[in-house]
Amino acid sequence: MNVSSNFNVYKRIFRICNCDEFTKRFYANEGVALNAEEPMPDDNFGYTRAMVNYKQTPPDQAEMKNYIEVMLKGGRPNKALESFLNNDRKVLSFNILWEDKSYDGGDKYFVLNYYLSDGKVEVKEINSQNSGQYPFPMLLKK
Numbered sequence: 420m421n422v423s424s425n426f427n428v429y430k431r432i433f434r435i436c437n438c439d440e441f442t443k444r445f446y447a448n449e450g451v452a453l454n455a456e457e458p459m460p461d462d463n464f465g466y467t468r469a470m471v472n473y474k475q476t477p478p479d480q481a482e483m484k485n486y487i488e489v490m491l492k493g494g495r496p497n498k499a500l501e502s503f504l505n506n507d508r509k510v511l512s513f514n515i516l517w518e519d520k521s522y523d524g525g526d527k528y529f530v531l532n533y534y535l536s537d538g539k540v541e542v543k544e545i546n547s548q549n550s551g552q553y554p555f556p557m558l559l560k561k
Contacts, residue, residue, distance in 0.1 A: 420511070420513065420531075420533065421435065421451075421453060422435055422436070422438055422453050422454045422455070422456055422457075422513070423436070423455060423456070426513075426515060428558075428559055432517075433516065433529065433531070434515060434516045434518070435513045435514070435515050435531070436456065436457050436459055436516055437456045437457070437459075437514040438456075438511070438512060438513045438514065441510070441511070441512065442512055442513065459528065460516065460518075460526065499538075502535075502536055502537065502538075503536045503537060506534075506535035507536050508536075509534075509535040509536065510532050510533065510534055511532070511533040512531070512532050513530070513533070514528070514529075514531075515529045515530070515531050515542070516528055517529060527544060528544070528545040529543060529544050529558060530542070530543045530545060534561065540559065540561070541559055541561040542557070542559040543557055544558055
């Protein structure tokens, strides 16, 4: 993941526009050069009418399979313990934009958090007051 690049979540394309200071320091420490920041684009209402029948593919069934195995007393070794101990509470945070091209879409702003301890990702929506949209705090849970 890098600034000024696209991020795909269930065939929805998000644009990473910026990141926080911790993420910049982390990438600098790792020797990875981040791209230049870009401003959040303006909302363009004309594109929101383009896709009326946008369909989302169902999520992967791997989590459900693991859940059922644990419920049936199947054991799993804890392979990620060292990563957790080294990277606990270290989070890479990115500001992203989703240009929703559906009928009632528009530009939606999110924060993507990548947890270094377990490699999981969460996407939180940034809601503005009186925007006319229902609050939807989590697009993708950890």
